[in-house]
Amino acid sequence: xxxxxxxxxxxxxxxxxxxxxxxxxxxxxxxxxxxxxxxxxxxxxxxxxxxxxxxxxxxxxxxxxxxxxxxxxxxxxxxxxxxxxxxxxxxxxxxxxxxxxxxxxxxxxxxxxxxxxxxxxxxxxxxxxxxxxxxxxxxxxxxxxxxxxxxxxxxxxxxxxxxxxxxxxxxxxxxxxxxxxxxxxxxxxxxxxxxxxxxxxxxxxxxxxxxxxxxxxxxxxxxxxxxxxxxxxxxxxxxxxxxxxxxxxxxxxxxxxxxxxxxxxxxxxxxxxxxxxxxxxxxxxxxxxxxxxxxxxxxxxxxxxxxxxxxxxxxxxxxxxxxxxxxxxxxxxxxxxxxxxxxxxxxxxxxxxxxxxxxxxxxxxxxxxxxxxxxxxxxxxxxxxxxxxxxxxxxxxxxxxxxxxxxxxxxxxxxxxxxxxxxxxxxxxxxxxxxxxxxxxxxxxxxxxxxxxxxxxxxxxxxxxxxxxxxxxxxxxxxxxxxxxxxxxxxxxxxxxxxxxxxxxxxxxxxxxxxxxxxxxxxxxxxxxxxxxxxxxxxxxxxxxxxxxxxxxxxxx
Numbered sequence: 357x358x359x360x361x362x363x364x365x366x367x368x369x370x371x372x373x374x375x376x377x378x379x380x381x382x383x384x385x386x387x388x389x390x391x392x393x394x395x396x397x398x399x400x401x402x403x404x405x406x407x408x409x410x411x412x413x414x415x416x417x418x419x420x421x422x423x424x425x426x427x428x429x430x431x432x433x434x435x436x437x438x439x440x441x442x443x444x445x446x447x448x449x450x451x452x453x454x455x456x457x458x459x460x461x462x463x464x465x466x467x468x469x470x471x472x473x474x475x476x477x478x479x480x481x482x483x484x485x486x487x488x489x490x491x492x493x494x495x496x497x498x499x500x501x502x503x504x505x506x507x508x509x510x511x512x513x514x515x516x517x518x519x520x521x522x523x524x525x526x527x528x529x530x531x532x533x534x535x536x537x538x539x540x541x542x543x544x545x546x547x548x549x550x551x552x553x554x555x556x557x558x559x560x561x562x563x564x565x566x567x568x569x570x571x572x573x574x575x576x577x578x579x580x581x582x583x584x585x586x587x588x589x590x591x592x593x594x595x596x597x598x599x600x601x602x603x604x605x606x607x608x609x610x611x612x613x614x615x616x617x618x619x620x621x622x623x624x625x626x627x628x629x630x631x632x633x634x635x636x637x638x639x640x641x642x643x644x645x646x647x648x649x650x651x652x653x654x655x656x657x658x659x660x661x662x663x664x665x666x667x668x669x670x671x672x673x674x675x676x677x678x679x680x681x682x683x684x685x686x687x688x689x690x691x692x693x694x695x696x697x698x699x700x701x702x703x704x705x706x707x708x709x710x711x712x713x714x715x716x717x718x719x720x721x722x723x724x725x726x727x728x729x730x731x732x733x734x735x736x737x738x739x740x741x742x743x744x745x746x747x748x749x750x751x752x753x754x755x756x757x758x759x760x761x762x763x764x765x766x767x768x769x770x771x772x773x774x775x776x777x778x779x780x781x782x783x784x785x786x787x788x789x790x791x792x793x794x795x796x797x798x799x800x801x802x803x804x805x806x807x808x809x810x811x812x813x814x815x816x817x818x819x820x821x822x823x824x825x826x827x828x829x830x831x832x833x834x835x836x837x838x839x840x841x842x843x844x845x846x847x848x849x850x851x852x853x854x855x856x857x858x859x860x861x862x863x864x865x866x867x868x869x870x871x872x873x874x875x876x877x878x879x880x881x882x883x884x885x886x887x888x889x890x891x892x893x894x895x896x897x898x899x900x901x902x903x904x905x906x907x908x909x910x911x912x913x
Contacts, residue, residue: 361465361466365454365466367776368469368780371784372446372473372783373473374446375784376482376483377443378436379784379788381435381799381801382800382825384799384820384821384822385819386486387439387486388822389821390487391821392409392821393407393413395438395825396408396824397422398429404589405590407843410843411846411856412842412846414586417531417534418582419490419532420490423440423444442489442490444490444493445493445494446473446482446489448497449482450472451469452496453471453699453703456503457703457706457707459668462706465703465706468706469702471640474780475636477629477633477691478633481691481692483787486692488533488690488695494525494529495537496699498522499540501521502545505518506565509564515561515564516570520570520574523572523574523575527578527579530575530579531579539682540682543674545562545565547674548670548674551666554663558667605687605688606688613688613690615689626683626689634698634701635725635728636724637721639721640721643708644701644705644707645676645701648669648707649673651666651708672704673700675700676700679694680697718764718775722760722762723761725757725761725782726761726765727761728757728761729761731754732753732789733755735750736749736750737751743792743796749792750793752785752789753786756785757782760778763778797905800823800881806909807877807879807911811876812879814832814880816835816836816863817886818836818883819831819837819838819839819840832856832857832866833856834862835859844856863890864894867880867897867898868912871912879911880909881909882908884906897912897913898911
């Protein structure tokens with residue numbers, strides 16, 4: 357990187373990768389879950405077996421749990437400390453966007469990092485504590501390392517360093533989320549062989565990235581120990597993880613995460629996500645894809661350099677197309693899954709932007725910003741269910757995006773520094789607005805603060821992850837086993853009834869028992885709908901002390 361590129365990279369990482377992690381509390385359910393599991397690892401001193409609310413939890417491998425646990429150990433019990441691995445993910449994604457665009461021949465490769473960091477999808481997913489940001493970053497780095505290995509071998513160099521990086525990062529991605537770490541970059545590289553049909557040397561270089569023996573030995577050495585040890589300590593883990601959490605998720609709707617009940621709309625789910633998630637660089641992405649496809653299809657001289665460049669463009673396009681098709685076919689869909697495609701799209705957009713097109717690109721981005729601002733403005737004006745004062749924030753957000761979009765359309769006296777500063781300010785305003793508009797019903801922090809510090813907690817109807825995170829103790833989950841079902845099955849009958857009872861009508865008896873056993877205050881948290889469904893005679897034994905729009909907090913008298 358040049359000095360200017362390093363400064364831009366550092367600015368993007370600090371302002372858009374790190375700062376948002378400090379701006380709001382953890383949201384239910386995902387963020388609190390992925391903070392609580394590392395907290396329980398620290399509390400139990402068991403770094404082998406993930407637990408959630410004191411029961412076995414094997415839906416995902418442990419890499420990010422370990423990273424968050426180390427962060428919590430170093431920086432204390434802070435929301436931002438649990439999120440800190442996302443800062444590493446952001447650094448990796450930004451570097452990969454720059455490196456891939458540079459390899460593709462972009463005149464300004466750092467702009468691929470700018471675009472990747474400022475897409476709606478990349479910015480939002482990059483600050484929400486799930487496993488997707490880190491997994492996506494490691495998956496993209498696996499692909500970029502493979503590309504570098506191929507390019508190095510074609511140039512007559514030794515690709516060993518890049519191959520070792522590729523397989524080591526592949527192992528980390530596997531430890532972050534599982535088999536998709538193999539499928540996404542591996543599928544793109546395998547299909548890219550069709551662009552090397554007439555070049556045996558190029559074909560061999562690609563096959564080295566897929567089947568290098570030393571690389572696979574390294575990957576297995578890094579991944580196998582945890583899987584072997586955790587299955588020995590907890591027989592049945594392998595079946596649950598590989599069958600229930602992989603095959604069943606992909607082939608069925610067992611987890612109720614389909615994009616739509618309509619089978620056609622379900623398959624188009626990620627197209628809709630990208631239409632919004634790639635803003636304000638949607639038009640640039642489409643143009644880059646179109647020009648990349650035209651370049652790959654063009655017939656030219658079969659030189660090694662020409663074939664390598666053709667393969668680079670084709671493989672990068674496939675690293676967008678293959679994950680898009682794979683996740684579209686899956687029976688389980690969530691918006692963050694498609695995050696890995698952002699980097700190849702932005703790299704192609706930068707690589708195929710022609711000299712002198714920058715003003716037109718900025719104008720189109722301005723139009724997209726203004727359209728998004730109009731959507732925010734309209735929502736702020738008509739929405740009736742927003743928390744008090746949140747509507748004004750949404751209106752201000754929409755006005756700011758419209759104003760900035762209009763400036764991009766007619767960029768008088770706009771400099772690169774002003775562009776980056778204003779775009780970053782608009783995105784940070786989005787985070788602050790989301791916290792006020794959508795955050796309160798998703799937070800447990802305020803409810804926990806309203807209750808006595810030594811209270812016993814009952815989560816009614818669903819497991820609320822943040823109770824354990826903010827109190828440091830298990831909660832009793834009444835008729836809300838859900839994702840804790842596997843862990844419940846591995847408890848004895850007494851502990852099942854103690855921690856995960858399923859008799860919804862037993863709230864009064866449960867609260868009475870907890871009060872008698874512990875002598876502490878007993879709190880119950882329920883959704884407004886669930887609270888209203890509780891018989892009046894049962895509710896009469898409780899005093900409502902707080903509400904946050906999504907939950908009712910009541911104390912047993």
